[in-house]
Amino acid sequence: MEELKGANGGYAWEDEYQRSWDIVKEDDGGSLEGIVTSLVEARKKRFMKNVTPFQRGIIRTMVLVVDLSSSMQEKDLRPNRASITISYAIDFVGEFFDQNPISQLGIVVMRSGVATLVSDVSGNPQSHIDNLRALRKLEPKGDPSLQNALEMSKGLLLHVASHCTREVLIIFGSLLTSDPGDIHKTILSLVVSKIRVRVIGLTAQVAICAEMVRKTNFGDSSLYGVILNETHYKELLMNAVTPLAISNQSLAETAPGFSLVEMGFPSRISETASPSFCSCHSKLTYGGYVCPQCLSKICSLPTVCPCCQLMLILSTHLARSYHHLFPLKTYVEVPVLTNYDTEFCFGCQIAFPAGVTPLEAQVLKAKEEAQWGMKKHMLTSSRYRCPDCQVSFCIDCDVFSHDVLHNCMGCESIRESPSKPTLSVNAI
Amino acid sequence: MDAIAESVFDNTMPHAAVDDTPSHLSVILETSAAGWLAIPQTTLKQVSEALLVALNAHLASNTSNQVSVLASGVQRSEFLFPTPEDTHAKHHNGTSTLVSSKLYSLFRHVDEEVLHRLDAHIQTEGNGCDKGTLAGGTSMALAYIRRCQAETAALKARILIISITDDSAIPYIPVMNCIFAAQKMKTSIDVCQLGPASSFLQQAADATGGVYMDVKHPQGLIQYLTTAFFVDTSLRPFMVLPSQNNVDFRASCFVTGGVVERGYVCGVCLCILKDVPQRNFCPVCGSRFDDLVISKLRRGPVVTRKKKRKTDALQTPLTPAAEQPEAVTDD
Numbered sequence: 001m002e003e004l005k006g007a008n009g010g011y012a013w014e015d016e017y018q019r020s021w022d023i024v025k026e027d028d029g030g031s032l033e034g035i036v037t038s039l040v041e042a043r044k045k046r047f048m049k050n051v052t053p054f055q056r057g058i059i060r061t062m063v064l065v066v067d068l069s070s071s072m073q074e075k076d077l078r079p080n081r082a083s084i085t086i087s088y089a090i091d092f093v094g095e096f097f098d099q100n101p102i103s104q105l106g107i108v109v110m111r112s113g114v115a116t117l118v119s120d121v122s123g124n125p126q127s128h129i130d131n132l133r134a135l136r137k138l139e140p141k142g143d144p145s146l147q148n149a150l151e152m153s154k155g156l157l158l159h160v161a162s163h164c165t166r167e168v169l170i171i172f173g174s175l176l177t178s179d180p181g182d183i184h185k186t187i188l189s190l191v192v193s194k195i196r197v198r199v200i201g202l203t204a205q206v207a208i209c210a211e212m213v214r215k216t217n218f219g220d221s222s223l224y225g226v227i228l229n230e231t232h233y234k235e236l237l238m239n240a241v242t243p244l245a246i247s248n249q250s251l252a253e254t255a256p257g258f259s260l261v262e263m264g265f266p267s268r269i270s271e272t273a274s275p276s277f278c279s280c281h282s283k284l285t286y287g288g289y290v291c292p293q294c295l296s297k298i299c300s301l302p303t304v305c306p307c308c309q310l311m312l313i314l315s316t317h318l319a320r321s322y323h324h325l326f327p328l329k330t331y332v333e334v335p336v337l338t339n340y341d342t343e344f345c346f347g348c349q350i351a352f353p354a355g356v357t358p359l360e361a362q363v364l365k366a367k368e369e370a371q372w373g374m375k376k377h378m379l380t381s382s383r384y385r386c387p388d389c390q391v392s393f394c395i396d397c398d399v400f401s402h403d404v405l406h407n408c409m410g411c412e413s414i415r416e417s418p419s420k421p422t423l424s425v426n427a428i
Numbered sequence: 429m430d431a432i433a434e435s436v437f438d439n440t441m442p443h444a445a446v447d448d449t450p451s452h453l454s455v456i457l458e459t460s461a462a463g464w465l466a467i468p469q470t471t472l473k474q475v476s477e478a479l480l481v482a483l484n485a486h487l488a489s490n491t492s493n494q495v496s497v498l499a500s501g502v503q504r505s506e507f508l509f510p511t512p513e514d515t516h517a518k519h520h521n522g523t524s525t526l527v528s529s530k531l532y533s534l535f536r537h538v539d540e541e542v543l544h545r546l547d548a549h550i551q552t553e554g555n556g557c558d559k560g561t562l563a564g565g566t567s568m569a570l571a572y573i574r575r576c577q578a579e580t581a582a583l584k585a586r587i588l589i590i591s592i593t594d595d596s597a598i599p600y601i602p603v604m605n606c607i608f609a610a611q612k613m614k615t616s617i618d619v620c621q622l623g624p625a626s627s628f629l630q631q632a633a634d635a636t637g638g639v640y641m642d643v644k645h646p647q648g649l650i651q652y653l654t655t656a657f658f659v660d661t662s663l664r665p666f667m668v669l670p671s672q673n674n675v676d677f678r679a680s681c682f683v684t685g686g687v688v689e690r691g692y693v694c695g696v697c698l699c700i701l702k703d704v705p706q707r708n709f710c711p712v713c714g715s716r717f718d719d720l721v722i723s724k725l726r727r728g729p730v731v732t733r734k735k736k737r738k739t740d741a742l743q744t745p746l747t748p749a750a751e752q753p754e755a756v757t758d759d
Contacts, residue, residue: 059695162718162721258694258695258696258710258715258716258717258718259695259717259718259721260692260693260694260695260701260704260705260710260717260718260721260722260725261692261693261695262690262691262692262693262725263690263691263692263693263700264689264690265677265678265679265688265689265690265691265700266677266689267677267678267689268675268677292689292690293690310690314677315677315678315679315700316604316607316631316635316677318679318693318698318700319600319601319604319608320604320608321698322601322604322605322698323601323605325697325698325713326601343512344512346568347567347568347571347572347575348571348572348574348575349507349510349511349512349572349575350575351512396574396575396578397571397574397575400570400571400574401567401571404574404609404612404613405567405570405571405605405606405609406605406608406609407563407564407567407602407605407606407609409564409567409568409571410564411564412505412561412563412564412567412599412602413500413504413505413506413561413564413565413567413568414503414504414505414561414564415502415503415504415559415561
C-alpha cells in the first residue's frame with residue numbers, strides 16, 4: 001500500500017485534484033518555455049528504467065490468452081475493450097518478435113465458456129497478426145473460463161524444450177471465471193510444469209488471478225497489473241516484451257545447469273533463372289535459405305527446418321537480443337551548477353541551457369514549491385552524463401540511446417584512453 | 429509548330445507532381461590514416477572533392493534538403509557539418525581560400541565548414557586502438573537524424589558510409605545495434621566501400637534497404653556518388669540498383685573465429701560455438717550447462733540394427749491381408 005501514498009503522505013484519492021493546466025505557470029519574463037521543458041523532461045525520465053544486468057531465459061515460449069467474453073464489449077476503453085485489446089495485441093506481437101527474435105508465441109481466446117486456439121505456437125509474427133486481425137469480426141460473447149484457457153496453454157507449452165521459458169500472458173476483462181472443474185488443481189499443475197503466468201486486468205483485481213500469478217511466479221505477485229487507462233494498458237503489455245529475469249528460486253530448481261542449443265545458420269541463395277519448390281509451403285519461389293543440415297529450401301527465417309527439425313536462424317537475429325545481455329549503463333543527471341563544461345549535446349548537437357547561479361536556483365526552487373506545494377522540484381541541468389566516457393547528452397538522446405540504439409555514442413566515438421577490456425566478439 | 433509545342437508541354441506536365449518531401453543525407457567518412465595508405469588508387473583529398481560535389485547536388489535537388497557530415501577516425505568520431513558553433517552564427521568572414529567566394533552561399537558554407545573541420549580532425553588524430561569508431565559515428569548520425577525528424581515533419585533520411593576498412597576494425601555488437609536502430613527509424617544505410625569487402629556493412633545495407641558497392645575504380649567516385657548512391661529511398665523499389673545477391677550471413681565461432689554453418693548456442697548469453705565445449709561451461713559467460721543436454725549433443729549418430737521380428741510386425745499392417753485378422757480381434 002506504500003506506493004499508493006501521494007506526495008502529501010495521504011492516499012492518492014484523498015489528494016486535492018490537480019489540474020494539468022494549473023502546473024503551468026509563467027515565469028518572470030512571461031515565458032512558458034522553462035517550465036514546459038522541465039515538465040517534458042520529468043515525463044521522459046519516468047520511462048527510463050533501472051537497468052541491472054542479469055541472466056534472462058532468452059528463448060521464450062509464450063501463450064497470449066485474450067478474453068473475448070461479454071465484458072469485453074464495455075466501452076470504457078474506446079471504441080471498446082475488445083477492439084483496443086486486439087490492436088494492442090497486434091502491436092505487442094510485432095514488438096515481441098522484434099525484441100525476442102528466436103522466441104515462439106501462440107494465441108488463445110476465451111469466449112462463451114471455452115478456450116479456442118487462434119494461432120498455433122510458432123515463430124512467424126505475420127501469421128499471428130493475420131489471425132488477430134481476423135478476430136475483429138468475432139463478437140465478444142458469454143463468460144470466460146480461465147481454467148479451460150490455462151489447460152489449453154499448458155497443452156501448448158508441454159512439448160517445449162527445457163531451455164525455453166514457458167509463459168502465459170492473460171488479458172482478462174471480466175471479474176469472474178466459469179470453470180468446469182477445480183481451478184486450484186490447474187494452478188498447481190502449472191507450478192509443476194514451470195509455467196509462469198502474467199495477468200493484465202482490465203476491470204479490477206480478481207483474487208484468483210492474484211493467487212495464480214503469485215503461485216506460478218515463486219511468490220512474486222508484481223506480474224499482475226490492473227490498468228488505469230489506455231497508456232497504462234500499453235505500458236503493462238510492453239513490459240511483457242522484456243524477457244523475465246530468471247528468479248533465484250527457479251535457478252535452484254533447474255540445478256543441472258543451462259542449456260546448449262544446436263542451431264543452423266543457413267546461407268541465402270538467389271535463383272534468377274528458374275524457381276524451385278520451398279519445403280515450408282511447397283510453392284515455387286525464387287531464392288531463399290538453404291538448411292545446412294538437410295539442404296532443403298526455406299522461405300523465411302527464423303524457423304524450425306520442416307525437414308530435419310534443426311532450428312534455423314540468422315546470426316543477426318541473435319545479435320538483436322544481445323542488448324538485453326549487455327545493457328547500457330544508466331546516465332547520471334548532472335547537478336544544477338553555475339557553469340558547465342559542455343554547451344552542446346554530444347549526439348544531436350542541440351544547445352544546452354546556460355548555467356544558473358545558486359541564488360537564482362534558490363529563488364526558482366522556492367517559487368516551484370510555492371506553486372505546487374510539492375517537495376520535488378523541476379529545475380534541471382538538462383545534461384545526462386555517461387558514467388564511463390563522461391560525455392553529456394540531452395534527455396532526448398539519453399532516451400534514444402537507451403530505448404532504440406542501445407549504444408553509448410560517447411563510448412563508441414571517443415577512444416582516447418586504451419580500449420576497455422570488452423567481450424571479444426568476432427561473429428559475423 | 430503549335431502542335432509540337434503543345435505536345436511537349438503536355439509531356440512535361442506529369443513532372444510537376446514530383447514528391448517534395450525534404451530529405452536528409454548524412455555522410456560518414458572514415459579517416460583512418462592506415463586505411464587510406466592501403467588504397468593507392470585514390471587519396472582522401474580526391475574523395476572529399478567528390479563528396480562535396482555529391483553534397484551540393486543533394487542540396488540542389490530540393491531547397492529543404494539537409495546534409496550532415498561526420499568524420500570517423502581511429503580515435504574519435506565527430507561532426508564536420510553542422511557543428512554547434514556553426515549553427516550559432518559564428519561564420520567565417522569570407523576569408524577562406526579553400527573555396528571560391530563566387531560559389532552559391534549555401535554550397536560554400538557547407539564546403540568551407542567540411543574542409544576546415546576535416547583538416548582540424550586529421551591534425552588531431554593520433555594512433556588509435558584496434559577497433560575504429562565507425563559505430564560511434566553511425567550512432568551520432570542516427571541521433572542527429574532523430575532530432576531533425578523531430579523538428580521537421582515527414583523528413584526522409586539516409587546514411588552514406590564511405591568506408592575504407594574491413595570487418596576487423598568494426599566492433600560487432602555496437603554496429604549491429606546501429607543497424608537495428610536504423611531499421612526502426614526506416615533510415616537506409618548505403619555503403620561505398622573503397623577498401624576490402626566488409627560483411628558487417630553488407631549486412632547493414634541489406635537489412636536497411638541500402639546500396640552496398642565495392643568501388644573498383646575510385647577515380648570515378650563522383651559518378652558512383654551521384655548515380656547509384658543518389659537515388660532517393662522512395663524511388664528505390666522502381667530502379668535497378670547494384671544488388672548484392674549473396675550476402676554472407678554465416679556466423680563465426682566466438683572462440684575459434686571459424687565460420688559456422690551448424691553450431692551450438694548458449695542458452696544464457698547466446699554466444700555461438702562451433703563445437704560442444706570440452707568442459708561443461710560456457711566459454712563466454714561461464715554458465716554451467718546441463719550434463720544431460722551435453723551428453724545428448726555429444727552423442728554422435730548411431731545406426732541401430734533393427735530386429736527382424738520387429739520389422740515384420742511393422743510391415744504387417746501395411747498388407748491388406750493382415751488387416752482382416754485385426755478386425756476379427758476387435759469384434
